[in-house]
Amino acid sequence: MLFHVRMDVAIPHQIDPAERAGLVTAERERALALQESGTWLHLWRIVGKHSNISVFDVRSSDELHEILWTLPLFPFMTIDVTPLAAHPSRRKST
Amino acid sequence: MLFHVRMDVAIPHQIDPAERAGLVTAERERALALQESGTWLHLWRIVGKHSNISVFDVRSSDELHEILWTLPLFPFMTIDVTPLAAHPSRRKST
Amino acid sequence: MLFHVRMDVAIPHQIDPAERAGLVTAERERALALQESGTWLHLWRIVGKHSNISVFDVRSSDELHEILWTLPLFPFMTIDVTPLAAHPSRRKST
Amino acid sequence: MLFHVRMDVAIPHQIDPAERAGLVTAERERALALQESGTWLHLWRIVGKHSNISVFDVRSSDELHEILWTLPLFPFMTIDVTPLAAHPSRRKST
Amino acid sequence: MLFHVRMDVAIPHQIDPAERAGLVTAERERALALQESGTWLHLWRIVGKHSNISVFDVRSSDELHEILWTLPLFPFMTIDVTPLAAHPSRRKST
Amino acid sequence: MLFHVRMDVAIPHQIDPAERAGLVTAERERALALQESGTWLHLWRIVGKHSNISVFDVRSSDELHEILWTLPLFPFMTIDVTPLAAHPSRRKST
Amino acid sequence: MLFHVRMDVAIPHQIDPAERAGLVTAERERALALQESGTWLHLWRIVGKHSNISVFDVRSSDELHEILWTLPLFPFMTIDVTPLAAHPSRRKST
Amino acid sequence: MLFHVRMDVAIPHQIDPAERAGLVTAERERALALQESGTWLHLWRIVGKHSNISVFDVRSSDELHEILWTLPLFPFMTIDVTPLAAHPSRRKST
Amino acid sequence: MLFHVRMDVAIPHQIDPAERAGLVTAERERALALQESGTWLHLWRIVGKHSNISVFDVRSSDELHEILWTLPLFPFMTIDVTPLAAHPSRRKST
Amino acid sequence: MLFHVRMDVAIPHQIDPAERAGLVTAERERALALQESGTWLHLWRIVGKHSNISVFDVRSSDELHEILWTLPLFPFMTIDVTPLAAHPSRRKST
Numbered sequence: 043m044l045f046h047v048r049m050d051v052a053i054p055h056q057i058d059p060a061e062r063a064g065l066v067t068a069e070r071e072r073a074l075a076l077q078e079s080g081t082w083l084h085l086w087r088i089v090g091k092h093s094n095i096s097v098f099d100v101r102s103s104d105e106l107h108e109i110l111w112t113l114p115l116f117p118f119m120t121i122d123v124t125p126l127a128a129h130p131s132r133r134k135s136t
Numbered sequence: 137m138l139f140h141v142r143m144d145v146a147i148p149h150q151i152d153p154a155e156r157a158g159l160v161t162a163e164r165e166r167a168l169a170l171q172e173s174g175t176w177l178h179l180w181r182i183v184g185k186h187s188n189i190s191v192f193d194v195r196s197s198d199e200l201h202e203i204l205w206t207l208p209l210f211p212f213m214t215i216d217v218t219p220l221a222a223h224p225s226r227r228k229s230t
Numbered sequence: 231m232l233f234h235v236r237m238d239v240a241i242p243h244q245i246d247p248a249e250r251a252g253l254v255t256a257e258r259e260r261a262l263a264l265q266e267s268g269t270w271l272h273l274w275r276i277v278g279k280h281s282n283i284s285v286f287d288v289r290s291s292d293e294l295h296e297i298l299w300t301l302p303l304f305p306f307m308t309i310d311v312t313p314l315a316a317h318p319s320r321r322k323s324t
Numbered sequence: 325m326l327f328h329v330r331m332d333v334a335i336p337h338q339i340d341p342a343e344r345a346g347l348v349t350a351e352r353e354r355a356l357a358l359q360e361s362g363t364w365l366h367l368w369r370i371v372g373k374h375s376n377i378s379v380f381d382v383r384s385s386d387e388l389h390e391i392l393w394t395l396p397l398f399p400f401m402t403i404d405v406t407p408l409a410a411h412p413s414r415r416k417s418t
Numbered sequence: 419m420l421f422h423v424r425m426d427v428a429i430p431h432q433i434d435p436a437e438r439a440g441l442v443t444a445e446r447e448r449a450l451a452l453q454e455s456g457t458w459l460h461l462w463r464i465v466g467k468h469s470n471i472s473v474f475d476v477r478s479s480d481e482l483h484e485i486l487w488t489l490p491l492f493p494f495m496t497i498d499v500t501p502l503a504a505h506p507s508r509r510k511s512t
Numbered sequence: 513m514l515f516h517v518r519m520d521v522a523i524p525h526q527i528d529p530a531e532r533a534g535l536v537t538a539e540r541e542r543a544l545a546l547q548e549s550g551t552w553l554h555l556w557r558i559v560g561k562h563s564n565i566s567v568f569d570v571r572s573s574d575e576l577h578e579i580l581w582t583l584p585l586f587p588f589m590t591i592d593v594t595p596l597a598a599h600p601s602r603r604k605s606t
Numbered sequence: 607m608l609f610h611v612r613m614d615v616a617i618p619h620q621i622d623p624a625e626r627a628g629l630v631t632a633e634r635e636r637a638l639a640l641q642e643s644g645t646w647l648h649l650w651r652i653v654g655k656h657s658n659i660s661v662f663d664v665r666s667s668d669e670l671h672e673i674l675w676t677l678p679l680f681p682f683m684t685i686d687v688t689p690l691a692a693h694p695s696r697r698k699s700t
Numbered sequence: 701m702l703f704h705v706r707m708d709v710a711i712p713h714q715i716d717p718a719e720r721a722g723l724v725t726a727e728r729e730r731a732l733a734l735q736e737s738g739t740w741l742h743l744w745r746i747v748g749k750h751s752n753i754s755v756f757d758v759r760s761s762d763e764l765h766e767i768l769w770t771l772p773l774f775p776f777m778t779i780d781v782t783p784l785a786a787h788p789s790r791r792k793s794t
Numbered sequence: 795m796l797f798h799v800r801m802d803v804a805i806p807h808q809i810d811p812a813e814r815a816g817l818v819t820a821e822r823e824r825a826l827a828l829q830e831s832g833t834w835l836h837l838w839r840i841v842g843k844h845s846n847i848s849v850f851d852v853r854s855s856d857e858l859h860e861i862l863w864t865l866p867l868f869p870f871m872t873i874d875v876t877p878l879a880a881h882p883s884r885r886k887s888t
Numbered sequence: 889m890l891f892h893v894r895m896d897v898a899i900p901h902q903i904d905p906a907e908r909a910g911l912v913t914a915e916r917e918r919a920l921a922l923q924e925s926g927t928w929l930h931l932w933r934i935v936g937k938h939s940n941i942s943v944f945d946v947r948s949s950d951e952l953h954e955i956l957w958t959l960p961l962f963p964f965m966t967i968d969v970t971p972l973a974a975h976p977s978r979r980k981s982t
Binding site: 130 | 178
């Protein structure tokens with residue numbers, strides 16, 4: 043089941059640089075692992091913003107919330123989730 | 137080059153049913169052809185809305201505009217385009 | 231899996247009264263059937279508006295879209311869907 | 325009498341961790357007690373947000389305000405209250 | 419129990435003048451009756467708009483919805499309802 | 513002459529508790545005095561918010577500004593003022 | 607007493623041209639008369655819009671509402687009224 | 701003197717096709733003439749919209765308003781004007 | 795050439811009181827000088843807000859920007875500029 | 889390929905003045921270099937704001953993101969990017 047997720051990141055300027063670097067690294071590792079598992083299906087950067095647009099493939103909205111809630115950068119993110127459905131004009135992959 | 141495109145469709149209620157059906161069919165054929173060519177990369181329905189979220193792969197913004205402008209349902213659509221870039225945490229496909 | 235759904239209804243003033251009555255009746259019957267099946271879990275009227283707030287229990291977002299898309303009043307509704315998850319402070323029913 | 329309540333929580337990053345933990349625990353105990361009494365009827369987490377959607381069953385808007393105003397996390401919350409009414413299509417529980 | 423209600427009226431230009439006059443008269447009579455009963459406590463015009471701000475004193479949100487839903491001008495109104503509570507600095511009438 | 517005034521209060525978390533208490537007390541005394549004089553005609557709490565909706569009866573907008581500008585909590589408030597006029601359906605008090 | 611008033615005019619395209627011309631002429635005559643009396647103090651066009659920004663000098667908000675409500679173009683206007691007060695840095699005219 | 705101007709065009713669906721074509725042609729001729737004179741300095745299409753972003757070089761805001769107000773498509777456009785100034789980092793053309 | 799300018803001032807609470815007083819005084823002196831020169835044509839306080847609505851008479855948008863950019867309170871202000879034009883119904887001063 | 893970019897700058901008040909000056913200088917040098925290379929095609933100041941409207945000429949959205957992401961003031965900017973296309977009424981330069 044697919045969910046469209048937009049994440050806007052706003053890390054306070056005055057945060058300790060080492061803490062910031064640690065957070066970003068941990069976030070990257072988490073993202074790679076979730077992509078590896080096929081859960082984090084698509085991940086794109088929005089041009090000009092510290093934001094991404096992603097598509098997640100999960101079994102339930104509870105599973106999605108657990109993933110998002112435990113992302114290292116969650117406390118610094120505004121997240122908008124849009125549930126997706128199959129589009130009738132979607133070309134069936136042969 | 138990737139663009140995130142949201143299309144919200146609002147066909148007037150009082151339009152002639154046959155005209156509506158013709159438009160929708162033409163739109164579907166156009167969408168299938170563009171998916172076939174690899175230009176229309178992703179196409180999802182937004183749950184609960186006559187709207188879709190798509191990702192287009194084009195060589196220029198001019199090419200994207202030409203595609204959108206000539207969609208049969210263009211006159212009845214509100215379209216928002218967000219340019220995408222590669223995300224540093226994007227897993228490299230092996 | 232639970233989804234919070236808000237539906238704002240705007241039926242054009244100039245619609246034929248008989249058609250309006252037919253739509254409303256068909257919508258009510260559909261709503262009752264979906265409640266009967268346990269899919270439409272909660273249904274409340276927003277005070278002062280031709281709108282409702284509902285909670286649906288479905289197996290997938292595709293199923294939810296199919297339900298909403300085929301509601302008789304769908305063409306006259308603005309629908310916003312918010313995916314829900316279990317809240318950690320939710321009292322476990324004994 | 326039912327009220328739909330959305331609570332968006334924003335606890336400042338720089339708050340003392342122990343104080344934060346204490347607030348969250350106190351909030352949870354308060355929520356459990358209010359659910360126990362039947363006042364806090366429904367409580368769901370909004371996917372991807374430190375927010376909840378709830379439904380309260382109270383005898384007056386004054387009672388509701390008193391409850392919300394005295395929630396431990398009140399100072400860190402944006403709360404929107406929407407009064408609900410019975411919906412004409414609501415299935416009568418047999 | 420008090421509710422703050424804002425009503426923005428937008429009667430289509432092309433409506434039949436006699437029908438418009440009838441609606442406005444019926445609305446006025448309804449408003450006078452509800453004021454007479456003490457339900458419609460305050461009624462002010464917003465300067466420069468075909469809108470009013472009112473305060474209703476009712477026993478439940480269901481009662482308020484029934485009142486608003488049956489106002490002659492309801493189909494042409496956007497209504498926003500804000501539940502009110504007693505303010506701690508409110509001077510007790512001696 | 514009547515003005516509808518909404519005040520949303522946001523006192524910074526990190527303010528000294530004694531200073532906060534002093535401000536709130538001073539604000540209450542000011543509100544009581546203005547109600548006593550008949551200037552602050554109505555004062556209600558918005559359910560779920562540190563906000564109020566009030567109606568002021570003043571001789572000029574300058575007088576109203578002077579009152580609002582000198583409220584102890586003014587520096588921490590967002591204030592929206594809406595001028596009111598007599599409504600044609602307003603029941604004449606017999 | 608001064609009020610800042612913005613008027614955005616939207617006359618339906620399909621209105622009868624003669625009716626439109628009559629409305630615009632009547633509006634102009636009314637505006638000239640009100641300027642003559644000193645009530646309509648300032649009147650500017652917003653560049654690129656069928657809108658104006660005005661300042662009215664009236665004795666009460668009721669008087670202002672009566673003026674605006676009876677403008678020939680009132681049914682086609684969105685009007686926003688902002689009460690003004692003397693600014694402490696306003697140069698006293700010598 | 702430079703002004704940034706965004707024009708969003710919304711021609712009603714039900715307009716007579718010949719009238720539409722005439723308007724668009726007249727608009728194009730006007731735009732070409734204004735570019736020819738150096739007044740309409742830049743003209744770009746917003747991807748996915750019947751909108752443009754332009755920059756005008758005029759001697760006064762009155763001149764700009766006169767130009768915009770007399771564009772053939774003016775009645776069908778929402779226009780937003782933003783005055784521009786020289787940027788301190790602007791490279792001086794050698 | 796006239797520009798409508800709205801300035802919303804938000805000086806941080808924790809600023810040093812002496813610095814605040816100095817800024818406000820410098821701002822007032824600047825405003826008086828600009829009014830003296832005829833540039834700052836109108837200056838009104840918005841009731842209930844630390845904001846003003848002004849009208850400036852300048853020779854160019856560059857001149858206006860220079861004035862606004864160098865106002866002592868500029869760093870603490872949100873400024874919105876709307877270019878004005880002569881209104882066709884503006885009474886010619888005899 | 890052209891992109892319209894608006895940058896709103898908000899450097900915290902309490903930042904060290906030397907750091908601020910360094911950032912602004914570095915930003916200016918970067919802007920001059922990018923203009924020199926023809927990438928940063930247009931750069932205008934929005935009157936009354938610490939903001940600019942620019943047009944970039946780049947080969948891809950990835951290139952644009954890289955440029956914006958590495959601007960010295962990026963951490964303090966809100967950036968909105970609008971892809972542009974050739975306008976059919978654009979005068980061909982002879």
